[in-house]
Amino acid sequence: MEPVKVGLLGLGTVGGGTLNVLHRNAAEISRRAGRDIRVVHAAARHYDPEALDGLEEVRLTDDAFEVVNDPEVEIVVELIGGYSPARELVLQAIDNGKQVVTANKALIALHGNEIFSAAQRQGVTVAFEAAVAGGIPIIKALREGLAANHIQWIAGIINGTGNFILTEMRDKGRQFEEVLKEAQALGYAEADPTFDVEGIDAAHKLTILASLAFGIPLQFDKCYTEGISRIEPQDVAYAEEFGYRIKHLGVTRKTDRGIELRVHPTLIPERRLIANVDGVMNAVLVQGDAVGPTLYYGAGAGSLPTASAVVADIIDVARTLTTDPGNRVPHLAFQPDELSDLPVLEMEQVVTAYYLRLTVKDKPGVLARLTGILGDAGISIEAIKQQEPAEGEAQVPLVMLTHAVEEGRMNRAIEAMEALEVVTGPVARIRVEQLG
Secondary structure (H helix, E strand, O other): OOOEEEEEEEOHHHHHHHHHHHHOOOOHHHHHHHEEEEEEEEOOOOHHHHOOOOOOEEEOOOOOOHOOOOOOOOEEOOOOOOOOHHHHHHHHHHOOEEEEEEEEEEHHHHHHHHHHHHHHOOOOOOEEEHOOOOOHHHHHHHHHHHHOOOOOEEEOOOOHHHHHHHHHHHHOOOOOHHHHHHHHOOOOOOOOOOHHHHHHHHHHHHHHHHHHHHHHOOOOOHHOOOOOOOOOHHHHHHHHOEEEEEEEEEEEEEEEOOEEEEEEEEEEEOHHHHHHOOOOEEEEEEEEEEOOEEEEEEEEOOHHHHHHHHHHHHHHHHOOOOOHHHOOOOOOOOOOOHHHOOOEOOOOHOOOEEEEEEEEEEEOOOOHHHHHHHHHHOOEEEEEEEOOOOOOOOOOOOOEEEEEEEEEHHHHHHHHHHOOOOOOOEOOOOOOOOOO
């Protein structure tokens, strides 16, 4: 049988890793796919020939559209990243009747609905396992392994940069800015770290997971996003005292009113397995009605871990080249005409518990005024911790854990507390999830 011919767009970290894995493990891959898989054409402007295996067998160009329009190429693997020209290249490949594999979470989160519709019309597949959590096969798990379940919720540490920063802050008591600089020096964070530390990267991935879990269209614009730049070492320390750890979590949950879709710092009980995922590692916790909780852990980025997922997709696509398009696994797990119109909830409608940290003047009656505001809002308190004032200090930190309440009510209570003359500065708020 003729080999499956692949065109690679990008020979950087992931593209180079993909070429290397396909070359080094060619015999094993052929045994799994039922035929050889060969990269015949690649587009790249910058690459290191010394780090690439099998490059001599590949035609090289700096024009990605040349690869997409090559009649010999059957599978186009998009590893350029970003929104454009990735979108145009993928749509052109689909229009040419080619199968597509991508690791581009931003592309899928923002343009996936358009891309999958085009693929369905052309009878081709778009595979994107590597778009979420690197080498962890979470998309295959949701789309195939857990297909018998009603997925109830997903909670994931799906950005390694943020997890590395929070781990260092907890283990060594370091400041956010100091650890961020180290993460940039180590190559974990970009020169502009906004996508990582403000939760945008995680929101891309969570948008995809929510669609797979609940059968809804991709709706990145409705994902609530909050970063970790305002987390202070004292918050990490207080969380530990209460038996929690702070993680930058993506949470999506199906409720009677709609779908929660949110990324933010979160207190998690330290006994939970996911609370003990440290450094740059990723983990996704999925709750299904039949299977219960399942945890998926591993490297969420890097050349070979991500290439592992890309090559797995290439093998899957190679297996389906002779399959009737109507009998393939649907892109978003549910049949295209069975997607739900269940709404994504506004953040004010979400119900969760809270950690609150206030700086207050050391005066009698302050606690009573604060608890009165919470009581009037129907918010009950689980625990309070008030530090003794240092000698000569006129203000003290006060920390509270609340029971679950609708976010809108908490917003109004925080606004009322910040208006008190005894409260100095803004109230620090971190959401709490038990994940039980």
